[in-house]
Amino acid sequence: MAANNSIIAPFSCSKGSRPVIPTTPLLTFLERVQETAFQTYGRSNFDPKNYVDLSLKFDLSSTVEAFDQIPKTENGLISVKDFEGFIGKWFKSAGEDLVYAEPVDFEPEPRGFLPQVENSEVRAWALEVHGLWKELSRKVSDSVHDKPELHTLLPLSEPGMIAGSRFREVYYWDSYWVLRGLLASKMYETAKSIVTNLISLLDTYGYVLNGARAYYTNRSQPPLLSAMVYEIYNKTGDLDLVRKALPPLLKEYQFWNSEIHTSIVHDAENRNHFVNRYYAMWNKPRPEASAIDRRFASKLLNVDEKQQFYREVASTAESGWDFSSRWMRNPSDFTTLTTTTILPVDLNIFILKMELDIALFAKLVGENAIAEEFLRASQTRKKAVDFVFWNENMGQWLDYWLNNGAESKEPHTWEAQNQNKNVFASNFVPLWVDLFNSDASLVEKVMRSLQSSGLLCAAGIATSLTSSGHQWDYPNGWAPMQHMIVEGLSRSASTEARKLAKDIAERWIRANYIAYKKTGKMHEKYNVEKCGEYGGGGNYKPQTGFGWSNGVVLTFLEEFGWPEDKKIECN
Ligand SMILES: OC[C@H]1O[C@H](O[C@H]2O[C@H](CO)[C@@H](O)[C@H](O)[C@H]2O)[C@H](O)[C@@H](O)[C@@H]1O
Numbered sequence: 001m002a003a004n005n006s007i008i009a010p011f012s013c014s015k016g017s018r019p020v021i022p023t024t025p026l027l028t029f030l031e032r033v034q035e036t037a038f039q040t041y042g043r044s045n046f047d048p049k050n051y052v053d054l055s056l057k058f059d060l061s062s063t064v065e066a067f068d069q070i071p072k073t074e075n076g077l078i079s080v081k082d083f084e085g086f087i088g089k090w091f092k093s094a095g096e097d098l099v100y101a102e103p104v105d106f107e108p109e110p111r112g113f114l115p116q117v118e119n120s121e122v123r124a125w126a127l128e129v130h131g132l133w134k135e136l137s138r139k140v141s142d143s144v145h146d147k148p149e150l151h152t153l154l155p156l157s158e159p160g161m162i163a164g165s166r167f168r169e170v171y172y173w174d175s176y177w178v179l180r181g182l183l184a185s186k187m188y189e190t191a192k193s194i195v196t197n198l199i200s201l202l203d204t205y206g207y208v209l210n211g212a213r214a215y216y217t218n219r220s221q222p223p224l225l226s227a228m229v230y231e232i233y234n235k236t237g238d239l240d241l242v243r244k245a246l247p248p249l250l251k252e253y254q255f256w257n258s259e260i261h262t263s264i265v266h267d268a269e270n271r272n273h274f275v276n277r278y279y280a281m282w283n284k285p286r287p288e289a290s291a292i293d294r295r296f297a298s299k300l301l302n303v304d305e306k307q308q309f310y311r312e313v314a315s316t317a318e319s320g321w322d323f324s325s326r327w328m329r330n331p332s333d334f335t336t337l338t339t340t341t342i343l344p345v346d347l348n349i350f351i352l353k354m355e356l357d358i359a360l361f362a363k364l365v366g367e368n369a370i371a372e373e374f375l376r377a378s379q380t381r382k383k384a385v386d387f388v389f390w391n392e393n394m395g396q397w398l399d400y401w402l403n404n405g406a407e408s409k410e411p412h413t414w415e416a417q418n419q420n421k422n423v424f425a426s427n428f429v430p431l432w433v434d435l436f437n438s439d440a441s442l443v444e445k446v447m448r449s450l451q452s453s454g455l456l457c458a459a460g461i462a463t464s465l466t467s468s469g470h471q472w473d474y475p476n477g478w479a480p481m482q483h484m485i486v487e488g489l490s491r492s493a494s495t496e497a498r499k500l501a502k503d504i505a506e507r508w509i510r511a512n513y514i515a516y517k518k519t520g521k522m523h524e525k526y527n528v529e530k531c532g533e534y535g536g537g538g539n540y541k542p543q544t545g546f547g548w549s550n551g552v553v554l555t556f557l558e559e560f561g562w563p564e565d566k567k568i569e570c571n
Pocket residue numbers: 049163167171173174210211286288289317318320321322323540
């Protein structure tokens with residue numbers, strides 16, 4: 001796969017310890033177009049992402065020239081008519097860079113599909129959700145392969161699943177739950193294509209990008225590629241895939257353990273614990289939302305403050321939790337984002353899982369030295385997780401806030417007060433990994449903590465207890481969080497934990513079902529306070545489609561089934 005810009009050596013672009021990946025001239029221009037659209041339409045009629053997803057019809061320099069010649073009104077603006085005329089003449093619509101791809105392995109009702117779903121209404125709905133893979137299936141158009149310089153879409157070679165609606169491209173962590181759903185749908189070839197595409201991004205950039213667009217080259221997203229390979233191997237026994245994935249996974253491991261993503265916390269016995277954080281290689285407004293980011297930054301006084309704010313915004317996007325009170329010193333002030341100074345529980349768990357997966361894959365392909373090395377790394381990391389994040393009183397793992405600054409290279413001395421005592425769904429993510437869920441008494445303690453946390457609601461697990469207006473906060477519930485916690489509880493030897501897992505999964509299934517019946521759509525997020533309502537908040541309109549929600553519903557239905565006589569209504 002060839003990149004459509006010259007960014008192929010991510011670590012060579014470092015500016016001291018605060019790296020910045022160069023942008024492209026096309027993106028710089030599209031951001032100007034986006035800003036003009038904002039001024040022309042105003043905030044409510046405007047989605048900034050649309051403008052960086054446009055493809056050029058002609059070369060960049062003639063398009064820029066034409067843009068500069070659009071007449072301005074007295075107050076320096078461009079009229080709606082002139083702007084729309086310009087867009088129509090010089091650009092292809094957003095989304096034209098991808099075309100429908102018939103999935104090679106789609107069958108309307110695959111053999112062995114959700115054998116435990118007996119109820120006819122639920123089964124009919126599950127088949128509709130399964131059918132949505134055809135709505136989300138895309139491949140990159142020939143025009144992107146022929147002339148990548150006219151597009152912000154990256155030229156992936158294989159067909160894949162987009163996230164949904166405005167998210168017209170492949171996303172990194174979304175792909176894990178999409179893939180779980182594809183496996184329930186018996187679409188193993190499509191699942192493998194997704195992994196092939198993500199590996200090609202890793203080969204080209206050195207890390208898996210947030211998404212397959214030029215404006216996502218400055219960051220990754222929660223690293224779940226090894227977990228995807230693990231799930232495919234589990235279902236298909238495909239050793240070739242494992243063999244192919246191992247070298248790129250070792251590369252990804254290096255990326256997440258390079259200086260920018262790591263910190264050292266030391267304990268009372270002076271032992272060092274290496275832990276990870278999110279850190280985007282960017283200090284400007286996100287191109288996909290630059291008109292908005294810039295306005296938030298306008299209240300900051302100097303260039304350094306603005307650059308740091310932009311880095312925090314992009315680093316929060318790297319976390320997948322964009323945006324949330326979880327990352328803010330003051331939840332009512334967006335400019336207090338401080339993601340790079342937070343050591344997040346879930347990220348460290350994803351990297352622990354990566355170590356365990358790599359150890360397994362290496363063993364499977366006879367790379368015994370690598371297997372041992374990664375097993376040892378996972379044991380060390382388990383100790384770090386226990387030490388830095390575990391809070392015995394709360395029975396949860398808590399994010400840890402660094403107090404000597406994100407850029408400090410000195411080890412941080414662990415202090416109890418630096419654990420963030422606020423409750424987030426991510427505080428329960430360690431349950432997802434067998435190292436933790438195999439300890440039944442630990443699971444029961446954490447389960448009781450979850451039950452009394454306030455997060456368990458009518459329609460699933462809330463993201464946090466804070467109603468900040470941001471989308472990764474109360475009352476929104478997100479499919480990935482439901483899935484990891486439910487899967488963790490359900491793998492436990494504790495009967496009570498397995499019962500709770502089933503209860504949460506059923507609440508989530510009902511909520512998704514009722515919302516689907518009301519709106520005809522699967523949604524990106526749901527309101528867990530009210531069964532059957534979709535979520536809101538955040539800085540773009542709620543989206544439908546939706547890859548990870550479809551994937552989690554199918555995965556839950558495969559695991560828990562739905563008996564003939566069980567009603568599917570909100571309780
Ligand atoms: O355009 C704003 C942001 O949108 C994305 O984030 C949200 O959607 C993603 C796709 O479903 C999802 O992975 C992420 O968790 C959501 O918060 C995008 O990933 C951001 O980088 C982007 O700035």
